[in-house]
Amino acid sequence: MARKPAEQTVHPDAIIEAAAAVFHRQGYHGATMADIAAEVHLTAGSLYHHFPSKQDILIAVLDAGLDQITREVAAIAAASDDPAAKVRQIVRAHIRSVIENTSIAAAVIFESRALLDVPDARDRVAARRDELEALYRGVIEQGVAAGQFAPLDVGIFVKTLFGALNWVSVWYRQGGRLTGEQIADEIAGMFLRALRYES
Amino acid sequence: MARKPAEQTVHPDAIIEAAAAVFHRQGYHGATMADIAAEVHLTAGSLYHHFPSKQDILIAVLDAGLDQITREVAAIAAASDDPAAKVRQIVRAHIRSVIENTSIAAAVIFESRALLDVPDARDRVAARRDELEALYRGVIEQGVAAGQFAPLDVGIFVKTLFGALNWVSVWYRQGGRLTGEQIADEIAGMFLRALRYES
DNA sequence: TCTATAATCAAATCAAGATTTGATTAATTG
DNA sequence: CAATTAATCAAATCTTGATTTGATTATAGA
16 A cells, blocks of 8 residues: 655644744734645645644644643653752743744744634643643742742742743744843743742 | 714724724634624724724724833833832732733733734834833833842843733633732732842 | 714625645555 | 555635625704
């Protein structure tokens, strides 16, 4: 049984990347199948051999983004380092993920709402986001319980951290004044100071 | 010369509010003129007596949002309080603005990109956002110069603060565990701790 | 009361864009 | 090499939705 003609095969991941880039530029609704197809040198119709619909492409993009970051953060959260070290590592990982993969990260932030009318997908993405948030929450709670962080409202802290980190995908520009590493350190420092006891 | 038949007049502000609400629910591209019109008991066509196009409605929404918050923040920034007090007030004002006017605030954050292909409007909105950011920057710089805040990267700090505050519009729910006031105080406290010198 | 005009509506226009359809091409495997 | 099927394309469908058009209604002022 014959299969993939090697020359003309486009890997699904390439389509996901391409779609994320177009979504980033034009938003989900503003992106046409033709735009996405052009990015990988296909025509609109050809995309339907790879994904059943535009919506499914979006879902794949969001899953890719959530996969990537959740994997990294979970590893850090599960380690045995002390909470402050974990916070620093998590912030680094999150920012690295956001700037190495800006389009996909931005999609998770900005385009999830396009699934509002697809209950299954909407709920699944929301659940995955909550999971991720729970990982962060766990680390902070651990530090507070150990008396290493000041007692504070962990829920608010985590949302605030999340907002700040996600926002990086909005303003970060390749080749700007600071490297991703420097940005991550600066932000990690800020949040760690916020976690200290008042002197 | 005859004018407005009182009974059937819809104030432009009502349309702006309505549009913001629909944008919040469905996104700019996902919102139809009929959706917006229904919100104020009109038909799609009637909206064109109030605004020349859907795009102009979005622009009006964004301007309304920026007007509101800029006015408040500018007043605080210009006052003679000490920088720490100003930061607290600004955070309070920003969050109040975001939660009292969630839809319009969310539009500024999520829908500005829909103007990417309208250079004039795009640039004007971007400029207004930069202005707002500059107000924040000024206050932080003032505190750093006075030796009241630790020397830190003001640019990164402001972006981080912005991200955190704007994100509130994503997760805030009327009638949640905390009031807006409490949320604002918690977040202000976090950022003020981040501004202290390491002990 | 009469007239001009704002506000509105229902229905028509018109274009864009997601998806479908019916070939065509090319590589894999027997 | 022959058969099968993945991958592709160009062109056709079909729907949705922004905008336009041509009445209609109601009120402010003369």
